Amino acid sequence: MPDRDVRSWTMLISGLIQVGSCRMALDIFVEMHKEGAVPNKFTFSSVFKCCSRLNEFRMGKSVHGWIVCNAVFVDTALENSVLDFYVKCGSFSSAKRFFELMGDKDIVSWNIVINAYIQTCDMETALGLFRRLPVKDVSSWNTIIDGHLRNDYHGIAMELLYEMVKGGFALSKETFSIALGLAASLTALDFGKQIHGHLLRSGLHFDGFVRNSLIDLYSKCGKMEKALFFYKTFRKYDTSDGCSDNNNESLDDSFSQSSMVTGYIQNGKLQEALKIFSTMVTERFEVDKFTLTSIVTGCANAGLLELGQLIHAQIVKAGQPFDVFLSSSMIDMYAKCGKLDDAWSIFRETIVRNTVLWTSMISSYGLHGRGREAIQIFNWMLTEGIRPNEISFVGLLTACSHAGLLNEGMYYFMVMKEEYGIKPQVEHFTCMVDLFGRAGRLDEIKDFISKNKISHLAAVWKSFLSSCRIHKNIEMARWVSTKLFELEPPTAGSYILLSNTCASGDKWDDVAQVRGLMKEMGVKKHPGQSWIQLKNQVHSFVMGDRSHPEEAAIYSYLDELIRRLKEIGYSTEAGIVMQDVEEEQKELLIGFHSEKLAIAYALMNTSTKSPIRIMKNLRVCTDCHSFMKYTSLLLNRELVVRDLRRFHHFKHGDCSCGDYW
Ligand code: ZN
Ligand code: ZN
Numbered sequence: 001m002p003d004r005d006v007r008s009w010t011m012l013i014s015g016l017i018q019v020g021s022c023r024m025a026l027d028i029f030v031e032m033h034k035e036g037a038v039p040n041k042f043t044f045s046s047v048f049k050c051c052s053r054l055n056e057f058r059m060g061k062s063v064h065g066w067i068v069c070n071a072v073f074v075d076t077a078l079e080n081s082v083l084d085f086y087v088k089c090g091s092f093s094s095a096k097r098f099f100e101l102m103g104d105k106d107i108v109s110w111n112i113v114i115n116a117y118i119q120t121c122d123m124e125t126a127l128g129l130f131r132r133l134p135v136k137d138v139s140s141w142n143t144i145i146d147g148h149l150r151n152d153y154h155g156i157a158m159e160l161l162y163e164m165v166k167g168g169f170a171l172s173k174e175t176f177s178i179a180l181g182l183a184a185s186l187t188a189l190d191f192g193k194q195i196h197g198h199l200l201r202s203g204l205h206f207d208g209f210v211r212n213s214l215i216d217l218y219s220k221c222g223k224m225e226k227a228l229f230f231y232k233t234f235r236k237y238d239t240s241d242g243c244s245d246n247n248n249e250s251l252d253d254s255f256s257q258s259s260m261v262t263g264y265i266q267n268g269k270l271q272e273a274l275k276i277f278s279t280m281v282t283e284r285f286e287v288d289k290f291t292l293t294s295i296v297t298g299c300a301n302a303g304l305l306e307l308g309q310l311i312h313a314q315i316v317k318a319g320q321p322f323d324v325f326l327s328s329s330m331i332d333m334y335a336k337c338g339k340l341d342d343a344w345s346i347f348r349e350t351i352v353r354n355t356v357l358w359t360s361m362i363s364s365y366g367l368h369g370r371g372r373e374a375i376q377i378f379n380w381m382l383t384e385g386i387r388p389n390e391i392s393f394v395g396l397l398t399a400c401s402h403a404g405l406l407n408e409g410m411y412y413f414m415v416m417k418e419e420y421g422i423k424p425q426v427e428h429f430t431c432m433v434d435l436f437g438r439a440g441r442l443d444e445i446k447d448f449i450s451k452n453k454i455s456h457l458a459a460v461w462k463s464f465l466s467s468c469r470i471h472k473n474i475e476m477a478r479w480v481s482t483k484l485f486e487l488e489p490p491t492a493g494s495y496i497l498l499s500n501t502c503a504s505g506d507k508w509d510d511v512a513q514v515r516g517l518m519k520e521m522g523v524k525k526h527p528g529q530s531w532i533q534l535k536n537q538v539h540s541f542v543m544g545d546r547s548h549p550e551e552a553a554i555y556s557y558l559d560e561l562i563r564r565l566k567e568i569g570y571s572t573e574a575g576i577v578m579q580d581v582e583e584e585q586k587e588l589l590i591g592f593h594s595e596k597l598a599i600a601y602a603l604m605n606t607s608t609k610s611p612i613r614i615m616k617n618l619r620v621c622t623d624c625h626s627f628m629k630y631t632s633l634l635l636n637r638e639l640v641v642r643d644l645r646r647f648h649h650f651k652h653g654d655c656s657c658g659d660y661w
Contacts, residue, residue: 010043013050022050026059041074045081052088060085061094076104083109087116107133111140118147121423127156138172146178149185152426152457155487157182158191171198173207180213189221212255219263224272231260258291262298270307270538273298277311289326296329303615303642305337306533324352328360335364338613338640338647355381355389363395368647369656371403378412390422397431401438402646404660409435429454430463437467438660442476458487470660530594530616532602541597550601558592558600561631570630572623595624595641599631611638619643629653 009032016025029047032039039047044067051060064082067074074082079102086095099105099113110133117126130136130144141164148157161179165171171179176199183192196214199205205214211230218227257280264273277295292315299308312330315322322330327350334343347353347361358381365374378396381388388396393416400409413432416422429452436445445464454460461484468477531540541548548554562570595616602612620628620643628639633653641648649656 005037006040006043009037010040010046013043013046017046017049022053025050026054026056041072041078044072045078048081048085052085055089057089057091060089076102076106076109079104080106080108080112083112087112087119092116092120107135107137107140111143114140115143115147118143118151121151121425123148123151123153123156136169138169138175141169142172142174142178145175145182149178149182152459154182154186154458165198171202173204173210176202176204176210177213180210180217184213184217184220187221189223192217192221208256212259215256215259215263219259219266222267224263224267224269227260227263231256255291258294261295265295265298265302265304265307270304274307274310289320289323292320293325293329296326296333300329300333300336303337303531303613304533304538305334305339305613308333308337322350324350324354324357328357331357331360331364335360335367336642338611338642340364340368353384353386355386355392358386359389359392359395362392362399366395366399366402368649369402369658371399371405371408374399374403375405375408388416388420390416390425390428393420393422394425394427394431397428397435401431401434402657404435404438404658406435406439424452426454426457426459429457430459433460433463433467437463437470440471442467442471442473455483456487458484461487528594528616528618530598530614532598532612532614534602534605539598539601541594541601543592543594548597548601550604553604554597554600555592557604558596561600561603561634562627565627565630565634568630568634570626593621593624595620596627599628599639603635603637609637611640613640614642616641616643619645620648625655625659629655 009028013025013028013032016022016028025046029039029043029050032043044063047063048060050056051063064085079098083095083098083102086092086098095113095116099109102109110129114126114129114133117123117129126144126147130140133140141160145157145160145164148154148160161175161182164175176195179195180192183189183195196205196217199210199214204210214230215227218224218230257276261273261276261280264270264276280291292311296308296311299305299311308330312333315326320326327346330346331343334340334346343361343364347357350357358377362374362377362381365371365377374396378388378392381392393412396412397409400406400412409432413424413428416428417424429448432448433445436442436448442464445467449455449460449464461480465477465480465484468474468480528543529540531538533539539548562572595614598614599612602614606612620641625648628641628648628650630653631637632639632650636652639648639650641650646657
């Protein structure tokens with residue numbers, strides 16, 4: 001009874017796959033073949049699944065060859081397994097060839113191959129195929145929109161989403177989650193609210209997956225009360241339904257808790273962050289590593305050294321072992337909080353060092369403008385036999401850019417493409433544009449953009465625009481801004497950059513025009529905010545803020561300091577900064593930029609000669625930069641400022657950035 005034999009062989013094989021023993025399943029298949037049993041389409045489909053999971057390209061390919069030679073009847077489902085196998089093993093060319101030759105393509109085949117093009121970042125072809133798709137289902141829409149989102153084509157993702165809605169497709173929970181993710185990554189609150197409205201009508205808002213996207217959206221947009229509201233209602237809903245003990249629920253729950261904690265951290269509400277973190281620790285025997293990692297990352301981004309140290313201590317106390325991801329987020333945290341030495345000790349203490357860990361160390365040195373050391377660590381990593389990935393190169397190129405190492409940057413960009421076969425992504429391109437910009441080679445940026453076909457990437461144009469600002473090239477800045485505004489809904493950042501460029505060339509009419517445009521488009525400027533930690537407490541300052549209890553003292557201290565600084569050569573550079581005020585008030589208000597308030601407060605409240613560490617949510621302006629240089633000289637005090645992009649170490653009247661940032 002050969003037929004029954006085949007069935008039992010096949011059942012054995014698929015059973016082994018289910019328990020995760022793909023290697024054994026393949027051995028059984030080979031044995032089955034030796035014994036002369038002829039596999040059926042189910043056997044084949046299982047075998048292809050094993051081959052793709054084990055990345056057994058040769059075996060899968062020879063099984064496919066055997067099927068063709070023996071004229072085995074192949075239906076669309078089996079053809080899809082073959083297609084899926086080629087894609088998952090990364091053999092995109094075979095997959096594409098096979099797809100073109102397929103007789104009956106169903107929607108699954110189309111989705112597989114569209115996904116293949118998305119994975120190779122060939123969005124043009126992916127979109128072309130999507131357009132050719134005779135019948136589109138929700139999952140094909142999700143695939144194409146998510147693909148554009150992940151590859152930073154936010155504009156197209158948005159258009160596709162509108163098209164999908166207009167076409168009357170019923171949105172799935174995945175669609176909602178993608179749409180909310182799109183809104184969160186653009187911090188487009190109004191758009192997010194529209195999605196939320198649809199969501200309420202669809203009744204899908206109780207889903208854990210969607211709920212987390214909502215919490216994430218509102219916390220990224222700074223609406224913590226709203227995020228907290230969903231967090232609380234859904235938690236209530238979870239506990240009252242009495243069956244929240246399955247794994248998915250608790251995973252969702254810890255995800256939403258960590259979204260809340262990181263949201264609070266991003267919005268500077270540390271007490272609240274700590275409160276939820278403590279709830280997590282008490283409610284759960286062990287906070288999972290994913291959550292810890294994301295919280296530590298939150299501390300890193302907000303530059304909250306003491307909170308980070310507290311969490312570090314809690315992890316050690318709970319006996320939680322450090323895996324490589326937790327270690328690297330700790331390295332990142334210490335580096336971003338200005339403690340490069342502590343980052344280095346975590347690195348030394350971690351026994352198993354993989355690419356992720358080395359990359360954290362390279363990026364850390366880059367962040368501190370220590371480019372040559374970052375290159376040394378990179379080379380050390382290579383001698384240890386660790387292969388760099390695309391993120392290692394982001395770290396390395398950023399390091400080159402922050403230290404102005406143009407030749408080295410160009411060399412490693414080439415090495416990345418040619419030696420390691422890594423296709424450059426938006427971050428790599430942006431670093432290169434920064435590098436050229438720093439060297440003042442603005443025309444070369446134009447060539448670089450057209451040669452690499454990257455004119456669709458808004459980030460690249462933004463970086464170009466800021467190079468125009470530094471080199472005060474207004475003509476070029478204008479041209480770059482038109483390109484930029486074609487691509488994405490204007491953000492406050494890009495307007496301010498343009499406005500600052502105009503301001504630096506004394507084009508005040510243009511500044512007014514840009515400001516008018518900002519109002520018209522409803523662009524809101526993020527208020528500049530700086531914060532410091534003194535004795536376990538965070539003090540934050542907003543530009544022109546007069547709400548601090550010690551306000552009068554701070555302002556008179558600052559006035560006196562500025563007077564003394566002017567005696568040794570400091571002058572306020574009124575032209576550089578954009579303010580939402582009339583021109584005659586400009587100089588006065590520049591005196592009160594948030595970082596100056598923070599520095600004054602720190603100087604007043606610390607007696608030792610230890611460095612003052614300040615975090616700032618925007619880039620430091622030219623005036624404040626010069627203010628800090630003179631302060632470090634006058635008071636012989638080290639100032640460490642982390643702005644949106646990098647660290648500035650001010651010492652004896654100089655800054656580590658070499659005045660380029
Ligand atoms: Zn300033
Ligand atoms: Zn600097």
